[in-house]
Amino acid sequence: MSKEDVMKAGLYCVNVVFAVFGLVTAAVGIWFFVQLAEFVGLRNSNHYLLDYRVYWPQVAPWLFILLGIFIMIVAFCGWCGASKESRGLLGMYGVVMLVIVLLQIISAVLIFVFVDGEYTDRFIKDTVYDGYYNSQSNPDVYRQFGRIERKLKCCGANDARDYRSWRNDLPLTCCADSYYRATCEFTDKEANERLGCAKVAAVYTKIISSSIAGASLLIAIVEITGVVIAWKLFHSLREVEHYITERKEGETEC
Template identity: 30%
Template sequence: MGFCGGCAKALLIVFNFIFWLSGAAILGVGIWMIVDKNIGSYFEVLNLDTHDQFFKYAAYILIGLGVFVFLVGFCGCCGAIRGSKFLLGLYIFFLVLIFAGELCAGVLMIVYRVQIEDKIDDALESSIKKEYGESVTITDAWDVVQVQLDCCGGNGPNDYVDSKFVNKQSEQMIPLSCCVLTNKGTAEENPKDAIAKNGTACYDKLGEYYEKGCKDGLLDWGKEHTTILIGVGIGIACLEIFGIVFAICLCRQVDREDKY
């Protein structure tokens, strides 16, 4: 094989090693979506039901895509080492499919994030007034978010006014998770173990409670994580373009050698 063909072969093998790492990253994101309890809490608060089958399917699709990337990378390595036009052609086809899928997923993620930002006020207010204290899942999710972000309610503690929680707990104007705690570290793991610094003052909103709402913290958390995911997706997509180019060059070199 000529110099250009040898370079294309070496570059394709190096690319596939990086491609395998990207597959591991995608696989890790899918597993993270399933096992991380914090992401479930944040999504629940935003009225994005993590118990919905579509959320689980999205996580499983990412896991499946990560495994698929491993298989495609293996196909590319075998095609490069053996100089097989069939394997290289199959490899190019799968790379184009993955590239198109990632492009669509990135666009959908951007659109989805914009929709969440547009509807977040209504979503948070509805979640607080109608479901906090009624739904165990939503209540636990809000407690996790409020303890971790040092906040209270969506736009502030007044979100609890006329809520079902306050109507049931007439002696409390805000929940324990809104209070300044003496054991914040422990409470982040299990909000039910939280101990208020001054529960009497906190519950009556006289002091020792957080006055800022959780909206900004939730938006910052969402932007941070979606920006990372979008950036990783763009980086992998750019790598795939190089992989396609290397594979085409190697495929053409193999074709030339077959003619001679």
């Protein structure tokens, strides 16, 4: 097996990893967007008619989705470049991959700085509090808030005491075994030990965002490896082309 074949095989493997990572990144971005939309849907839209601010938790999913799609396209370009031994595709692949690495680093830094901060806590908590108060008068929001309580194993916006002002018991969604019970009393130990949904949701948002940002930084190392392999294959093909050209010229002269 020649040196070029080894580099092509290595580039194939690296691009498969890229494509899988891009697919996973886009899928996680979509999942993150859906989960966040479930929270945002709790809000009273009339309170936010004139709110044009950009919130990083809402921007992060789109960054993941666009980055994932972009990575899959570039991975396909690298695969074709290695398969067809095209120096043009390989050169373009190397340059674009460097841009992707730079974008991943910038995105990860922005997520660590802005998403994992007080501003995100305020956005998530305000959204949950608004949804909680909206659930008192809107049956659809009440059911949706209950689904969030089941999913996150939380109770109320701040804690179980939030329900004391307007009902005599806790909703069944605050109880661990609510599927088998008819009531959930305020004295229920499990329900009263649960954290409020605002705090739990803020923590989950930070964990998900930080995990994906960290994974992006790790995959950037693999991407740099792919750039190095593509660069070496690019120069190797140029040497082969130069050798063939010189040989043809010599044969013509004879």
